[in-house]
Amino acid sequence: MDVHRDFAQIAVVVGGAVSDAGRVGCRPEALREWAATLTAEDQVALEATGNSDAIAGLLSHYAGRVVVSNPLKTRAIAEAKIKTDKVDARILAQLLAADFLPPVWLPDERTAMLRRMTTARAHLVRQRTRIKNRVQAVLHRNLMPRPPVTDLFGKTGRAWLERQPLPEDERAAVVSLLRQLDFLGGELAEADFAIAKEAVGDxxxxxxxxxxxxxxxxxxxxxxxxxxxxxxxxxxxxxxxxxxxxxxxxxxxxxxxxxxxxxxxxxxxxxxxxxxxxxxxxxxxxxxxxxxxxxxxxxxxxxxxxxxxxxxxxxxxxxxxxxxxxxxxxxxxxxxxxxxxxxxxxxxxxxxxxxxxxxxxxxxxxxxxxxxxxxxxxxxxxxASWQPSRPAGADRIEFHPTSEAGKTQSRS
Known part of the structure; x- marks a missing residue:
């Protein structure tokens, strides 16, 4: 399966012969309808994408084996001279049939949930950092001094920020950014609470x-x-x-x-x-x-x-x-x-x-x-007396010069 957001191109290998099998929609109903034609002897391969975990989880109830390949290691597709959906699907099918497809590990339900939670938290942290940088940029372009406090966005830092002589439009922008920062702070607290509840018994x-x-x-x-x-x-x-x-x-x-x-x-x-x-x-x-x-x-x-x-x-x-x-x-x-x-x-x-x-x-x-x-x-x-070890084979490399005057030399 060469998977996209809305559809997947299908190629089939039977007895060494490769054939195209059309497309199937990437919605649960369409995937279940197509998966019902599979048997326990069938194997399915697809590359790791944003929706590959969900597709693999659905197909695993029908096919005997579902392999999600590592796209960084599937170089036959990345380096193909002719690259279309049909060609990609055919190459995946042939690699799977030859057992040359490098798979990735599919996380269990809890691990997948933890990945989503940590990714969402990291996104909130990045957003807060961008907003803080924008506030600092306002101070910089208006020739304001460096804040006398460590945390500009704490109680003391905000009081100092209010006393700075900024133009009206810049002050309005700072107020707007601080509102966004407070909102993201609340969202981050909720994310931390959800993560803590999941982690406390682990x-x-x-x-x-x-x-x-x-x-x-x-x-x-x-x-x-x-x-x-x-x-x-x-x-x-x-x-x-x-x-x-x-x-x-x-x-x-x-x-x-x-x-x-x-x-x-x-x-x-x-x-x-x-x-x-x-x-x-x-x-x-x-x-x-x-x-x-x-x-x-x-x-x-x-x-x-x-x-x-x-x-x-x-x-x-x-x-x-x-x-x-x-x-x-x-x-x-x-x-x-x-x-x-x-x-x-x-x-x-x-x-x-x-x-x-x-x-x-x-x-x-x-x-x-x-x-x-x-x-x-x-x-x-x-x-204290340890020395870094040299790579294997680097202690002595011999070479034989072609000139008559040269002798066998070594380099340590």
Whole structure:
């Protein structure tokens, strides 16, 4: 099936022979009517698009197998000299018949819901950021000074904003933007409440929140992208799935060349991990020591991505082995979990101290921080003499010059 918004072009392979089977509408009634002609021996292939999950879910009740292919890996279609709907459908059918079609994982109902929820929240955050930037642009083009407060859109910042001598049209624009910002703030609060209700009973979320820098939003974004952690044989498989491993180019006897990360998978979850890595790089612990170790050699940009990758590997181990992070600060973890419970609508405990109250004890916080810093220093001493390993095959590359005076030489 070469799927579009309103229709899908059908091609059929039977006994190695390819034939066109016309079009079918991409509405539930039309798809069910066509799917009723399928049997348990039939297999259906379609590329991943905006509506492919819904189509695959509907057809899975009729066909024996439904494969949603990865369009980035279906290069036969992308590089075809002649590209029409019929040609695309024929190529998909032939690849499926030959079992050469690279499939994508279809999420279960809960994972698909979490993906929709996190995507909607990310859209609200982007809209709020655009509006805030537009307000800053108004101040900039009218030669206003920088705001004396950290949060221009808080109570103190808005009071300062009202006192600025802006033209009438510009002031009206600022007032309009602030109204939009308040509306989006309410929508964002509703989205956070819905996510918190879904996350509060998830044991994987509670495990991930023990890692420094990971809060409920980052944790649920990772779970929405990954689904079942157990479907990955190793942490490296998960890293590759989210596109956080470097590209590698190697041919013949030449050494392998490592470049930027592949950036496959869900960009939203990858971005959330990088944001969490910035926070982890400032908190005491082995992750901060790892960040500074890489930063001293490769710079801060590579260091923060490497830290995000390290956190993803750590997440796989914690969830699959059902363990909490060994270097977590107990009072901080309790505070984060209690904050999640309150965000999900749990009643406030005014009469007695709750589970997260210990985080208010400065002496206890200092004690826990000292313990984690000790672990950080131990990690620094452990890796102080480590040297970056060379790519395989790069230690010695021999070449034989053609001139008589030349001798066999080697390059390390």
């Amino acid at each position: 044991p994987a979320v509670r495990r991930l929140m023990t890692i420094p820098g990971i809060d409920v939003i980052v944790a649920i974004s990772i779970i929405a992208a990954v689904g079942d952690f157990a479907r990955f044989e190793s942490a490296d498989k998960l890293v590759a799935y989210l596109g956080m491993h470097p590209k590698i180019r190697q041919s013949g006897n030449s050494p392998a060349i490592h470049s930027h990360i592949t950036k496959t998978g869900r960009a939203q979850s990858r971005g959330m991990l990088v944001e969490a890595a910035w926070t982890a790089a400032k908190a005491p612990g082995p992750l901060r020591a790892f960040y500074h170790r890489v930063k001293n050699r490769r710079g801060f940009q590579i260091a923060v991505v490497a830290t995000a990758r390290k956190m993803l590997v750590l997440a796989w181990h914690l969830v699959t082995k059902d363990q909490d992070y060994a270097f977590a600060r107990p009072s901080l973890v309790a505070f984060k979990r209690r904050k999640l419970e309150l965000a999900a609508g749990a009643p406030k405990a005014h009469a007695h101290r709750g589970a997260g109250y210990d985080y208010n004890d400065k002496q206890l916080r200092r004690y826990e921080r000292d313990l984690i810093e000790t672990s950080e220093h131990a990690y620094e001493r452990l890796v």
